[in-house]
Amino acid sequence: MSLALRNVSFEIDGTYLLNQVSVDIRPACITALIGPNGAGKTTLLRTASGELVADGVMLDDQPISDIALEVRAQRIAFLTQSSALDFPFTGLEVMHMGRIPHLTGAIHDRRVVEEVVDKCDLGSLSQRIYTTLSGGEKQRIQIGRILCQVWDDLESAYVLFDEPTAALDLAHQLTFFNIIQMLRDSGAAVVVVLHDINLASKFADQICVLASGEVLATGSPSEVINASNIGKAFGVSIDTLGSSERPIIQVRTIL
Amino acid sequence: MKRLLTMHFSVLLFSLLLAILTSLTFGSALIPLADVFAALTGGDVTDIRRTIVLDIRLPRILLAILVGGGIAASGAAIQGLFRNPLADPALIGVSSGAALCAALYLVLGTALLPGLTASAFVGGLLTTWLVLEIGRRGGTISAMLLAGIAINALAIAGIGLLSYVSTDVQLRSVTFWALGSLGGADWYSVAVASIIPVAILLLFAERHKLNAITLGDQEAAYLGISVPGLRIRIVVLTALAVSIGVALTGVIAFIGLVVPHLVRMTMGSTHQVVIPASAILGGLLLLIADTLSRSVFAPAEVPVGILTALLGGPFFILLIIRQKGKLGI
Numbered sequence: 001m002s003l004a005l006r007n008v009s010f011e012i013d014g015t016y017l018l019n020q021v022s023v024d025i026r027p028a029c030i031t032a033l034i035g036p037n038g039a040g041k042t043t044l045l046r047t048a049s050g051e052l053v054a055d056g057v058m059l060d061d062q063p064i065s066d067i068a069l070e071v072r073a074q075r076i077a078f079l080t081q082s083s084a085l086d087f088p089f090t091g092l093e094v095m096h097m098g099r100i101p102h103l104t105g106a107i108h109d110r111r112v113v114e115e116v117v118d119k120c121d122l123g124s125l126s127q128r129i130y131t132t133l134s135g136g137e138k139q140r141i142q143i144g145r146i147l148c149q150v151w152d153d154l155e156s157a158y159v160l161f162d163e164p165t166a167a168l169d170l171a172h173q174l175t176f177f178n179i180i181q182m183l184r185d186s187g188a189a190v191v192v193v194l195h196d197i198n199l200a201s202k203f204a205d206q207i208c209v210l211a212s213g214e215v216l217a218t219g220s221p222s223e224v225i226n227a228s229n230i231g232k233a234f235g236v237s238i239d240t241l242g243s244s245e246r247p248i249i250q251v252r253t254i255l
Numbered sequence: 256m257k258r259l260l261t262m263h264f265s266v267l268l269f270s271l272l273l274a275i276l277t278s279l280t281f282g283s284a285l286i287p288l289a290d291v292f293a294a295l296t297g298g299d300v301t302d303i304r305r306t307i308v309l310d311i312r313l314p315r316i317l318l319a320i321l322v323g324g325g326i327a328a329s330g331a332a333i334q335g336l337f338r339n340p341l342a343d344p345a346l347i348g349v350s351s352g353a354a355l356c357a358a359l360y361l362v363l364g365t366a367l368l369p370g371l372t373a374s375a376f377v378g379g380l381l382t383t384w385l386v387l388e389i390g391r392r393g394g395t396i397s398a399m400l401l402a403g404i405a406i407n408a409l410a411i412a413g414i415g416l417l418s419y420v421s422t423d424v425q426l427r428s429v430t431f432w433a434l435g436s437l438g439g440a441d442w443y444s445v446a447v448a449s450i451i452p453v454a455i456l457l458l459f460a461e462r463h464k465l466n467a468i469t470l471g472d473q474e475a476a477y478l479g480i481s482v483p484g485l486r487i488r489i490v491v492l493t494a495l496a497v498s499i500g501v502a503l504t505g506v507i508a509f510i511g512l513v514v515p516h517l518v519r520m521t522m523g524s525t526h527q528v529v530i531p532a533s534a535i536l537g538g539l540l541l542l543i544a545d546t547l548s549r550s551v552f553a554p555a556e557v558p559v560g561i562l563t564a565l566l567g568g569p570f571f572i573l574l575i576i577r578q579k580g581k582l583g584i
Contacts, residue, residue, distance in 0.1 A: 051476060073479030084338055084471040089524045096525075097470060100463050101479040149478070 002026050003048060003064075003076075003158050003189060006056040010047055010213075017043040018054070019213045025158060030180055030190045032200035035210035036234050041193045042081070044210065045160045048191070049078050059158075073101035077149040078160045079142055085130060091141045092117070092126040098148030116147045120179060135167040143176065147183075155187035162193045177203045201225050201246050209233050221246045231255055263522050267535045271320070274539055278316050278546040279308055283553040315440035318448055319545045320538035322437075322504050325451035325496035327537020330511030331518070331529045332458045335465040336489045337396055340519075343512040344497045346403045347490055351410035352382025353501040358414045358429045362421045371432075372447070372502045379498025382406050387490050396472065396486070435505035435560025437545045444503045454496040455534050461489060462526035469524075507560045509567025510537050516574060 003025040010018040018040050025031055025048060033041045046052045050064040050072055057064045064072065077098070085094065095116065099109040117126050122144050125137055133141065143164060150157035161180075165173045180190045181203065194200045200207055201221040209216040209224055211233040217224045225247045230238050235255050242248035279291045286294075286304055293300040294308035329344045337346070345351065356378025360371050386406050390399025414433075418426055464485050467475040472482045500507070518532040541559070544566065548559040 049477065051473065069476065069481055070479035073477060076477070078474075078477045080471070080473055080477075083474055085469055086338060087335075087340065087469050087524045088519055089466075089469070093466075093523070093525050094470075097466055097478065100467050 001060050001156065002058075004058045005044070005048060006058065008047055008054050008056040010043055010052055010054045016213050018047060021210075021213070021215050023048075023208055023215065023218060025189050025191055026206075027155065027189045028184055028187050029205045030184050030192065030203060031206045031208060032204035033191065033193045033208050033210060034195070034197055034200050034233070035216075038212075039210040039233070040213040041210055042162055043213075045078065045162055045191065045193065048158075049076050049160060051078075070101060073149070074153075075150075075156060076158045076160065077146045079146045079162060079164055081162045081166075083138075083142055085138075088129045088131050090126065091122065091128055091130055091133070091144075094130050094141050095122075095126070095144045095148050098145040101149065102152065104152070112151045113148055116144050116151060119182070120144050120147065121175065136169060136172060139164065139167045140172060143179070147179070150188065154183060157183075157188040158191070159183055159188055160191045163195065164192060165194065165196070165199065173199070197225065197230065198248050201248065225249060260522060260528060264532065264535075267532060267539065271535060271539045271542070274542050274546070275316055275320075278319075278542055279312050281546060281550045282307075282312065283549065310442070314442050314445045315437050315545065316542060317445045318440040318503065319437050319542040321445070321448040321451045322500035322507070322538075323510055323541025324534040324538035325448075325455060325500050326507060326511045326541075327514035328455045328458055328530050328534040329493035329496045330537075331515035331526070331533040332461070332465060332489050333493055333511075334515055335469055335526060335529075336486060337400060338469055338471070339400070340516065341512070342400075344493055345407070345506075345511070346400065347494065348382035348386045348403050348406040348410065349379040349494045349497045350501055350506050351407045351414075352385075353379035353498055354433055354506055355382075355410040355413045355417075357432050357502075357505075358417045361428050361432065362417045362425050372444075375502035376498050379501055380494055382410060383490060383494035383498070387487065390486075391483070399486075431558065432505045433560075434558035435507040435563070436548075436556070436558045437504050437541075438549075438556060439503070448499060448503060451496050451499055454492045455530070458489070458492050458496075459526075459530045461485065462530055465489070465526040465530075505558075505560060507541065508564040509571065510541055510563055513567045513571055513574075514540060516571075520574075 005021055005023045008018055008021045009016060021044060033044060035041050043052065047054045047057055050057065053065055059067060092113065095113050096109065099112065117123055120143065122140060125133065125141055130138060130141060146159060150159055165176055168176060180192065183190050204221060206218065207221055207224045208218045209229050216233050217229045222245050226240065227238055230249060237252045237255055238249045239252060240247045240249055276288065280286055280288055284307060286308060290300045290304050291308055294305045326344060333344050333346065334340055334342045353375040357371055357375040360374040386399060386402045389402035393402065418429060421429060464480050467478045467480050468485065475482055514537045515529055515533045518529050518536060522528050522532055544562045545559045548557045548562045
C-alpha cells in the first residue's frame with residue numbers, strides 16, 4: 001500500500017508548479033516536505049490528495065482520479081493552511097465535521113470524537129465557540145477534525161498537513177509531533193509541510209526537499225540535511241550541529 | 256445540550272400554536288376563541304364567522320407560515336453556502352427577478368405573460384439561473400455573489416424603467432406588490448405554497464454537506480463532497496422556495512437575513528438545527544408581522560413587507576452592535 005507520485009508534473013499557464021516529481025508516501029512513515037516559498041509544497045499535497053488532477057498519482061496502484069471523491073475522503077485527510085470557517089460552531093461541532101465521509105452512525109461518531117478530544121487534550125476547547133478562539137486554538141481544533149476523519153482505520157490512512165505548526169506555541173508544537181508520531185506508530189502515512197528544518201530533522205522519517213517545483217533530495221534526515229542541499233534549495237549557507245542521524249542546522253549567511 | 260435543544264424546539268412550536276390561535280381571533284373583526292374552535296371543528300357558529308375563520312384567516316395564516324418558513328430556511332442555507340452570515344436569498348437575484356417580471360406583467364399588460372404569480376415565479380427562477388451560470392463561469396463562490404449583485408442592479412434598473420413609463424394606477428400596483436402582502440391568500444395559494452415544505456425538507460437533507468462547506472470549498476471536497484453539485488442543488492431549492500413565496504406575496508424583507516442569526520445565537524450553528532428552527536421561526540415571525548399588519552390599523556392594512564423591514568432593520572443593527580465578533584462578520 002502506498003500513495004505514490006511518479007513523474008508528476010503540474011502546470012498553470014505554462015509555468016510548472018511541479019516538474020517530474022516522484023515521491024513515495026509510505027504507511028507508518030512521517031514524510032516532511034521542506035523548501036522555500038513557492039517551491040511547490042502545497043501543490044504537491046494538493047496533487048497527492050487528488051484535488052489537482054495530474055497524471056502519475058497512484059493510490060494503491062490505482063490512479064487517484066479513478067477513485068470516487070467519497071472513497072478518497074475516507075482514506076485521505078488534508079489540513080489546509082487556513083480554513084474559511086466563520087460561523088459560531090462549537091469546537092466539538094467542528095470536529096464532528098470530520099465524520100461526514102463516514103456513515104458509521106451517531107453513537108460511533110461521538111465515541112471517535114471523544115477519543116480524539118482525549119488524545120489531543122482538546123477538552124477545554126471543545127465547548128468554546130470556534131470564532132472566538134485564537135489562531136493556535138483554532139488550528140488545534142482543525143487538527144482534531146482531521147484526526148476524526150481517519151481515526152477508524154489509521155492503517156490505511158493518509159494524513160496530510162500543510163504548515164500545521166505555524167500558529168502553535170512550543171508546547172503545542174511538541175504535542176502536535178507527539179500526535180503524528182502516534183499516527184505513524186498506528187500505521188498511518190503522515191505528510192507534513194514544515195518551515196522549521198530542525199523540527200523536520202528531529203521528527204521526520206523521510207524528508208523531501210523541494211525547490212522550484214522539483215525534488216532536490218529525498219531520504220532520511222541524515223542523508224538530506226546538509227550544506228549542499230539546504231544551500232541549493234534555500235540559498236543560505238549553514239552549519240550542521242548535533243547528532244549525525246538527526247542533524248541540527250544553524251543559518252550563517254545568505255548565499 | 257440535547258435537552259436544551261428539545262426545549263427550544265418545544266418553545267418554538269408552542270409559540271407557533273399560540274400565534275395561530277391569536278391570529279384566528281384578531282383582525283378587523285374580533286372573533287372569540289370559542290367561536291374559532293366551533294368553526295374549526297364544525298360546531299355551532301354564524302356563517303359569516305365560519306367563513307372568516309376557515310376561508311379568510313386560516314389560509315392566510317398557513318400561507319404566512321409556509322412563505323416565512325421557506326424564506327428563512329432558504330436564508331440559512333444560502334448563508335451557509337456563501338459562507339457569509341450577511342447573505343440573503345435576495346442575493347441570488349430571486350427576489351429582484353421576480354419583482355421585475357411582476358412589474359413587466361403589471362405595466363406591459365396581460366397578453367404577453369401568463370399571470371402575476373406565474374410571471375413572478377418564472378422571473379425568480381430565470382434570474383437565479385443567470386446568476387448560477389455566470390457564477391459557474393467565474394468558478395468561485397465570490398463570482399456568484401458578485402453576479403448576484405450585478406443582476407440585482409439590472410433588475411432594479413428594469414423596474415425603475417417600467418415605473419417611469421407606467422401609468423399612475425400601474426405604478427401603484429407595482430409599488431404595492433414590491434412591498435409584500437399576504438392579502439391575496441386563499442386556499443389555492445396555500446396549495447401552491449405546499450411545495451415550499453418539500454423544498455425545505457430537501458434543504459434539510461443537505462445539512463451535513465452545508466456544515467462541511469462552511470469550512471471552505473476545498474475542505475468540503477476533502478470531506479468527499481462534490482461542491483459544484485451541492486451549489487446547484489442549494490441554489491435551485493432556495494430559488495424554488497423563495498420564488499413561490501415572492502410570487503404569491505411580493506417581496507418580504509429581512510426574514511431571510513435575520514431569522515437564521517437569531518437561531519444561531521440561541522441554538523447553535525449546525526445546519527441540523529439551523530434549517531428546521533429557521534423554518535419554524537421564520538413562519539412564526541411572518542405570521543406575527545402579518546397579524547399586526549392587519550390588526551393595528553384595521554380595517555386598513557399595512558403591507559407586511561414594510562412591517563418586517565421596520566422591525567427587522569433596527570433589530571439587525573442592535574444585533575450587529577451587541578454581538579461584535581460572535582456573528583462571524
